[in-house]
Each structure stands twice: as structure tokens, then as C-alpha cells.
Amino acid sequence: MNKIKTWIAPALLVVIFTISCNTNSKKKDAIKLSTIEIAKKETDSIGAQLFNQKCMICHNHVGKVDSTMLAPPFFQVKDRYLRASMDKEDFIETMTNWVKNPSEDNLLMRGTLDHFEVMPYLAYSDEDIAKIVNYVYNNDMERPEWFDAHQESHQKEGRGMGNGQGRGQGNRR
Numbered sequence: 420m421n422k423i424k425t426w427i428a429p430a431l432l433v434v435i436f437t438i439s440c441n442t443n444s445k446k447k448d449a450i451k452l453s454t455i456e457i458a459k460k461e462t463d464s465i466g467a468q469l470f471n472q473k474c475m476i477c478h479n480h481v482g483k484v485d486s487t488m489l490a491p492p493f494f495q496v497k498d499r500y501l502r503a504s505m506d507k508e509d510f511i512e513t514m515t516n517w518v519k520n521p522s523e524d525n526l527l528m529r530g531t532l533d534h535f536e537v538m539p540y541l542a543y544s545d546e547d548i549a550k551i552v553n554y555v556y557n558n559d560m561e562r563p564e565w566f567d568a569h570q571e572s573h574q575k576e577g578r579g580m581g582n583g584q585g586r587g588q589g590n591r592r
């Protein structure tokens with residue numbers, strides 16, 4: 420009986436040692452991973468800053484739908500572009516082309532013209548546009564609370580804010 424007791428302490432030590440080694444190597448992995456995450460977060464945070472400065476001045480929905488809105492909420496824009504593009508590259512190319520050359524000829528969200536003028540040309544650098552569009556692709560855009568009810572009431576009338584039936588989608592002209 421006593422013999423067993425003398426073995427228990429070292430055995431426990433071995434177990435504790437093994438567990439702590441394991442968590443240590445897990446910690447190292449976690450540190451590696453978080454460095455990658457930080458790098459991505461930094462690029463994204465520059466993108467976010469540019470997006471807020473340069474796009475949200477108009478695409479800001481300030482929590483409600485009303486006549487002071489200057490542009491469609493961006494989650495809706497993103498949604499439309501996701502549906503129109505095959506992959507990330509295509510998404511980025513299409514949106515970049517739009518920002519560089521917004522015109523009635525190449526807009527996707529035809530229904531938005533019921534509410535807004537065509538987006539003006541903005542002389543932003545290629546680099547800034549690339550950062551913004553990457554940020555948009557990589558991150559969820561905020562969906563305003565009023566949006567679903569608004570969309571439903573429009574769809575009853577047969578037109579949505581760009582995504583609905585009626586004044587439809589796509590490149591039809």
C-alpha cells in the first residue's frame with residue numbers, strides 16, 4: 420500500500436508536466452496565428468478607415484431610411500455584387516471598375532435610380548480603392564434594421580431598392 424503511495428506523486432508530476440508542455444506548444448501556435456490575424460487586421464483597418472472616410476459619407480444609413488439618405492446601404496451593394504461575381508477576384512475587379520467609372524451604362528443596381536442619382540466619379544487613388552474593395556469583400560457590412568420591412572413594402576409594389584422584382588437586376592437595358 421505504501422509503495423503505491425510513493426509512486427503516485429512522481430506519476431502525477433509526469434502527468435502535470437506533459438499537460439503543461441502541451442499547452443505551451445498550443446500557446447506558440449496561438450501566437451503564430453494571432454500574428455497573421457494582426458497583419459490581416461491591420462490591412463483591414465486601413466481599408467475600414469478609408470471606407471468610412473471616402474464611401475460612408477454617402478453610403479451611410481444612420482440607422483433609418485429617409486430622404487436624407489444619399490446612397491443605398493453598403494451591405495445591399497455588397498450583396499448585389501456578390502451575386503454578380505464568380506469569385507473574389509471578379510468581385511474586386513467589378514467594384515473597382517465601378518468606382519473608377521460610375522455611369523448609368525455599367526450600374527448593376529438599376530432600381531436604386533428610383534431613389535438616387537448615379538454615383539458621382541470620385542478621384543481616389545488606385546491603391547485606396549484596392550484597399551477599400553478588399554476590406555468590403557473580407558468583412559460583413561452592417562444591415563440596417565429598417566431594411567427588411569422597407570424591402571418588403573417595396574416588393575409589394577413590385578419594385579425593390581435595386582434587388583427587388585420589377586425594375587430588376589442585372590445589366591438589362
Ligand code: HEC
Nearest residue numbers: 473474477489490491496517526527528531535536537538
Ligand atoms: C457622393 C456620394 C457617394 C460616395 C462618396 C460614394 N458613393 Fe457609391 N453610390 C452613390 C449612389 C447615389 C449610388 C446609387 C446609384 C448608383 O448605383 O449609381 C451608389 C452606388 C454604388 C455602388 C453600386 C453601383 C451599381 O452597380 O449599381 C457601388 C459598388 C458603390 N456605390 C461603391 C462605392 C464605393 C466603394 C465608394 C467609396 C470609394 C462609394 N461608393 C462612395 C453615392 C456615393
